[in-house]
Amino acid sequence: MSDQVPLRSDARRNRERILAAAEDVFLERGANVTLDDVAKRAGVGIGTLYRRFPTREELLAATYSARFVAFAASSRDADTGQDPLRALRSYLEQLVEHTNVYRGLAALLGTVLQVGTPGCIATSAEGRRLLANGQAAGVVRVDISFDDIVCVATAISLATEREASPNPHIVHLVDVFLNGIASRLNLSDDRFHAQQQ
Amino acid sequence: MSDQVPLRSDARRNRERILAAAEDVFLERGANVTLDDVAKRAGVGIGTLYRRFPTREELLAATYSARFVAFAASSRDADTGQDPLRALRSYLEQLVEHTNVYRGLAALLGTVLQVGTPGCIATSAEGRRLLANGQAAGVVRVDISFDDIVCVATAISLATEREASPNPHIVHLVDVFLNGIASRLNLSDDRFHAQQQ
DNA sequence: ACCTGAACACCGTTCAAGT
DNA sequence: ACCTGAACACCGTTCAAGT
Numbered sequence: 143m144s145d146q147v148p149l150r151s152d153a154r155r156n157r158e159r160i161l162a163a164a165e166d167v168f169l170e171r172g173a174n175v176t177l178d179d180v181a182k183r184a185g186v187g188i189g190t191l192y193r194r195f196p197t198r199e200e201l202l203a204a205t206y207s208a209r210f211v212a213f214a215a216s217s218r219d220a221d222t223g224q225d226p227l228r229a230l231r232s233y234l235e236q237l238v239e240h241t242n243v244y245r246g247l248a249a250l251l252g253t254v255l256q257v258g259t260p261g262c263i264a265t266s267a268e269g270r271r272l273l274a275n276g277q278a279a280g281v282v283r284v285d286i287s288f289d290d291i292v293c294v295a296t297a298i299s300l301a302t303e304r305e306a307s308p309n310p311h312i313v314h315l316v317d318v319f320l321n322g323i324a325s326r327l328n329l330s331d332d333r334f335h336a337q338q339q
Numbered sequence: 340m341s342d343q344v345p346l347r348s349d350a351r352r353n354r355e356r357i358l359a360a361a362e363d364v365f366l367e368r369g370a371n372v373t374l375d376d377v378a379k380r381a382g383v384g385i386g387t388l389y390r391r392f393p394t395r396e397e398l399l400a401a402t403y404s405a406r407f408v409a410f411a412a413s414s415r416d417a418d419t420g421q422d423p424l425r426a427l428r429s430y431l432e433q434l435v436e437h438t439n440v441y442r443g444l445a446a447l448l449g450t451v452l453q454v455g456t457p458g459c460i461a462t463s464a465e466g467r468r469l470l471a472n473g474q475a476a477g478v479v480r481v482d483i484s485f486d487d488i489v490c491v492a493t494a495i496s497l498a499t500e501r502e503a504s505p506n507p508h509i510v511h512l513v514d515v516f517l518n519g520i521a522s523r524l525n526l527s528d529d530r531f532h533a534q535q536q
Numbered sequence: 537a538c539c540t541g542a543a544c545a546c547c548g549t550t551c552a553a554g555t
Numbered sequence: 556a557c558c559t560g561a562a563c564a565c566c567g568t569t570c571a572a573g574t
Binding site: 188189 | 565566567568569570
């Protein structure tokens, strides 16, 4: 809807320079670096950056879009439909790992995911699909929303964003959210692991 | 340890003015207001504020201390020892409600709780006590740490900090965390509610 | 239509001068 | 010992001038 009008060629080139620079700078120094540095690295004026990306969240979402598109596709491909809970677990673990690629992104995840970038849309859609699958199969509570999932991913990212990757702590925390803090008592966890073999 | 040396009387009065002003300003406009406004409201120079509270987190923790002390005490009083899971649930719900008193505090909760204020110490101690009780009674998983609890409270606060209080959404999210996203399958929730009557 | 960067506003933090 | 607030550094955002 908003990108229907094609950009002039120099504008298009600048846009891509900004995205490439943002990727570099965010990777090096986190999602909270000054946008001046991104503009300088891209070799454009700060005004040009603001013209294309009025907010930091929009720049982050655009920079992340390709990565999120790939993630959503790979999640979809890996889902054999055999074990909905396992698919959701894997999705959550990877969503957190991807969020932690840029330090400081965790606190902005909810906002960033609401930007209508292809990557954000694909990631949300894939999450909603896995959630619905789990609920249809009766292995996920029906009173859970996708916002709850994002809330959880944010929490885990915040708690782990300064740790190394790959991170077993993430696996633990995802497990906490999937299975709860409360002991499952007489219900063995084997109930869930049995299908994975 | 650090507050053993008594302050000069004018310094002590200024400290209390700063805390009173911070309480007002944080309540009105959130935890991210400029500290200049706090100093102005308190009628002290900005340097005096920095001298007493070198970081925003220290000022927040000090401002919150009395509230947190009261919260920890009331949690302890309300805990009859009959239902460890219910006590933990209530603690979490109230921790989130208290965090949401100042908008913008959610993202700082983990940092603020690590400041050695009486309120922070009491709140952490009470949380650890309830966690240990639940684990001893076998109703809480033994691989949960207090940091996990804080991680969760942060997530729930972030997701709800702009909503009205009291907030049923918080109750739902605490339930998600306690009982997990996964269906408990053949295990009825009555198992947990039975003891509450 | 787009780009540039100076200019403005704002905020955090320090520190010389004062009591 | 403590207070003050000017000064500095830094960052986000806008917009007049230019192509």
